[in-house]
Amino acid sequence: MTDPARLEEFVGVGDVLAGRLREAGIETPSDVADAPVQRLTAVEGLSARLARSLKTQAGRPARESARTLGAAIRPSEWTITESQATHIEQLGLADRDKVLDSVADDLRDRLEPFERFHLPFFRRVCGRVVAPDPATGDLRPVPNATVTVYDTDCSFFGYFPHSSPFCWFYPFGRHRERIAQTRTDECGRFCVYVPWWDIDRVLRYRLERICLRDVVRPTIRDLLDPDDVPEVTPIPIPDPGPDPIRDRLRIGRGPRSRRSNRRVGSPSLSLDLDSPGRLSYLEGLVGRPDATELLTATDEQSFGGRRNRLDDLLRRPAFVDPTPPPLPDDLLGVDDWTQVEEYEFDVDPSVLDQIDPREYLGPFLRCHYVRIPTWETVYDVPDITFEVTQDTDGDGDEEPIYTEGYFEVRWDDVPSEVELVADPTARTVASCRTPDPELFVCTEPSIVSAEDMALRGPYHEDDGSVTSAPVGGYQRLVNRPRSASDGSRLATGEAPYAGTLQLHGCSRVGDATHYRVVYRHKPDVDATDWSATQPFTGLHWHVPVLFDADPYPVEPGANGWYENLTVQAIEDHYGQTFAADEPQDLVVFPYLLLQWPTHRYPNGRYDLRVQVGVEDGSGGTTITDQSSWMPMVVDNTNPTARIQSLEWWHDSESPADARDLLATDAGGDPTCPVIRRANEAVHVRVGYHVSTPHLRDLRLRILGCSPPEGPSAPNPSIDSASPPNGPLGSGTVYRYWHDHVDADTRTGSVTFTVDASDPDGAYTVALDAYSRAYNPGSHPMNPDWDGDGTPRHVHPRQGIAIVTT
Numbered sequence: 001m002t003d004p005a006r007l008e009e010f011v012g013v014g015d016v017l018a019g020r021l022r023e024a025g026i027e028t029p030s031d032v033a034d035a036p037v038q039r040l041t042a043v044e045g046l047s048a049r050l051a052r053s054l055k056t057q058a059g060r061p062a063r064e065s066a067r068t069l070g071a072a073i074r075p076s077e078w079t080i081t082e083s084q085a086t087h088i089e090q091l092g093l094a095d096r097d098k099v100l101d102s103v104a105d106d107l108r109d110r111l112e113p114f115e116r117f118h119l120p121f122f123r124r125v126c127g128r129v130v131a132p133d134p135a136t137g138d139l140r141p142v143p144n145a146t147v148t149v150y151d152t153d154c155s156f157f158g159y160f161p162h163s164s165p166f167c168w169f170y171p172f173g174r175h176r177e178r179i180a181q182t183r184t185d186e187c188g189r190f191c192v193y194v195p196w197w198d199i200d201r202v203l204r205y206r207l208e209r210i211c212l213r214d215v216v217r218p219t220i221r222d223l224l225d226p227d228d229v230p231e232v233t234p235i236p237i238p239d240p241g242p243d244p245i246r247d248r249l250r251i252g253r254g255p256r257s258r259r260s261n262r263r264v265g266s267p268s269l270s271l272d273l274d275s276p277g278r279l280s281y282l283e284g285l286v287g288r289p290d291a292t293e294l295l296t297a298t299d300e301q302s303f304g305g306r307r308n309r310l311d312d313l314l315r316r317p318a319f320v321d322p323t324p325p326p327l328p329d330d331l332l333g334v335d336d337w338t339q340v341e342e343y344e345f346d347v348d349p350s351v352l353d354q355i356d357p358r359e360y361l362g363p364f365l366r367c368h369y370v371r372i373p374t375w376e377t378v379y380d381v382p383d384i385t386f387e388v389t390q391d392t393d394g395d396g397d398e399e400p401i402y403t404e405g406y407f408e409v410r411w412d413d414v415p416s417e418v419e420l421v422a423d424p425t426a427r428t429v430a431s432c433r434t435p436d437p438e439l440f441v442c443t444e445p446s447i448v449s450a451e452d453m454a455l456r457g458p459y460h461e462d463d464g465s466v467t468s469a470p471v472g473g474y475q476r477l478v479n480r481p482r483s484a485s486d487g488s489r490l491a492t493g494e495a496p497y498a499g500t501l502q503l504h505g506c507s508r509v510g511d512a513t514h515y516r517v518v519y520r521h522k523p524d525v526d527a528t529d530w531s532a533t534q535p536f537t538g539l540h541w542h543v544p545v546l547f548d549a550d551p552y553p554v555e556p557g558a559n560g561w562y563e564n565l566t567v568q569a570i571e572d573h574y575g576q577t578f579a580a581d582e583p584q585d586l587v588v589f590p591y592l593l594l595q596w597p598t599h600r601y602p603n604g605r606y607d608l609r610v611q612v613g614v615e616d617g618s619g620g621t622t623i624t625d626q627s628s629w630m631p632m633v634v635d636n637t638n639p640t641a642r643i644q645s646l647e648w649w650h651d652s653e654s655p656a657d658a659r660d661l662l663a664t665d666a667g668g669d670p671t672c673p674v675i676r677r678a679n680e681a682v683h684v685r686v687g688y689h690v691s692t693p694h695l696r697d698l699r700l701r702i703l704g705c706s707p708p709e710g711p712s713a714p715n716p717s718i719d720s721a722s723p724p725n726g727p728l729g730s731g732t733v734y735r736y737w738h739d740h741v742d743a744d745t746r747t748g749s750v751t752f753t754v755d756a757s758d759p760d761g762a763y764t765v766a767l768d769a770y771s772r773a774y775n776p777g778s779h780p781m782n783p784d785w786d787g788d789g790t791p792r793h794v795h796p797r798q799g800i801a802i803v804t805t
Helices: 015-023 029-034 037-041 048-057 080-090 112-117 197-206 244-249 279-286 288-299 308-314 349-353 568-572
Strands: 121-133 140-143 146-159 166-183 191-193 362-367 373-391 400-401 417-421 448-450 498-508 512-520 541-543 553-555 590-596 604-615 619-624 629-633 640-650 674-677 682-691 695-703 717-722 734-737 744-752 759-772 799-805
Touching: 015 799, 037 695, 048 619, 080 197, 121 197, 166 373, 166 695, 191 197, 197 373, 244 373, 308 682, 349 682, 373 417, 448 604, 512 590, 541 674, 640 759, 640 799, 674 682, 682 695, 682 759, 695 744
Parallel strands: 121 417, 674 799
Antiparallel strands: 121 140, 121 191, 146 166, 146 373, 166 362, 373 400, 448 498, 498 590, 512 604, 541 553, 604 619, 604 629, 640 682, 682 744, 695 734, 695 759, 717 744, 759 799
């Protein structure tokens, strides 16, 4: 393409846009080449994508010049290994020696069946690398980590313990060949284009061997699907020791269903979170944080709603931490199994010589339709595995943060997505949501956005009089109040912030070389006295980059000062020279000012401002300018919710005859709540108390009994409620949604009726309470920031046994 001689000759530029460019002082192609992307996007109608295209056409590419490796392993990067070449020859597709060491993309036209029948040649397998936050346990994206893909052949000594739905493997005879390598993007994502004949090699091996196709790493979805957590019938051997997973799943407890080969009450894929004891069951499976997240994500589902959050949760690995197998007592703590005389292995002794009992893989799901020996050896199992490395200590060398994941990809399931949970030492980012570049017209210091939500109206309350008014600092459109009469949303609300916030803004103004964020605080938003102004200190983070390197580290200096992010600073850190004009051509978050872990600071109202300055030559920094105050209200409080009274009486009796179900015995311990009813309806009155500084809503129900046979009973209906049921409630669910911004406490009672025809069994009193606090990064919202979501919620439960005497 000929270089443009006039603005109108650029692809994407017409007469109108060319005129606007000239009005902005950009009159020639040379001006386009010299202009920063930020200056180009300030022109009306010129997007960031078009700005980068114009700079590329002008011979001065911006972002693309910095990117040296994408987040996908493409066919042109897939090297044919010895084992793959052998398999291609065995399939009769090509001679082994002719394809060895070539790349997969070159084979597309050389393998006749794919060319003749136009078969799909590659399959796209995508994944995400995450790591738990050491403080909160939340899984965060791991950007700019190296993902290496291996062609792996490994033998396994398999352990299939009695009555367990899981198995473990002890690897030996491992051989691997590197296929390709890429880096994760700013969200920890990566993709691999796998040739179909290589998937065929893995699948063919597993299909030809009994049960290997069923061996996969379990996800949370698997634990909730009864067909994937079956009871097994192994060949009996001496009973193994304690099984931590069996205890979590309660395998082997409860009566059998006559209609299927699974336990009654097995979890269904619909989650069925209204069943009695369901939340406790989930907590036993996946832990309380994931269980309550699943409950909240399920509550947020509605007709036509987005399933992304719930699907992401269900795809999480079921076992993040190493979970040891339930070995027999004779093998516990033994480092050399060849020396164990009390336990007999039916295996070649040479296998035991290669086994390290401390190196186990699993647990994995296992098959259940054949009898399986407790110990079984499988030789030379092919797989495509992943390893993730990252420079976690800043020494220039990458350390492993995720070792090879066998049986990670379900090759017979389309589409395939994997989530690799790395070590907590990995360098993560709190969020990968990037604000709109058009928000940043940096002529003076300013705080512009929290994550990608602009800190301005109508989204954020900044009335310009924060120095004197007690109001301000709330999100206005999230978790709004609802009318007490019809449940419609009111115009605005007050939702505080919670969790770790990424604050973006302008600090590269004038001659400023450094910046810092300072704050003042008051615990009560209505108070008039502020704390002394002080800087944020000791906070550091990493910024994902757009080239082949580890994330850029941001470290604080004395008194909370940070060096302004510049191209020169980035080049000095990495020892490279880039064809880049601005930091936004090299990093994902060029305007990130602060990664603020609000949960480490007191709740309340904060005023924040950016100060910029220059070094004074003696190790200090002279303030040259500062922004106006930006108000933000923080509340990381979990609601307090209690079922504080529980009483019942027969339909033929009056409320004055109510019996206490929360009584204690002589020793002060609570007794088992049991309603021993005659053959008539009973009334159950539940007293509740919910409080939190920013209450959003609460829900109270009694969940119906699920009998061993037949359908579940309907939830008991509401007789009366004080205060009355809200417009969002129903005949069986008491619901209160705050109808004014000062709502913080709700106390009352609700009376339910259990009909005489309802079955005996276990019922559950379920109370759910939610705060209005919201984090724009961890709980994505629609582009208008007009919706409901919260990371702060609690779900107390109380079981009741109802029997007819």
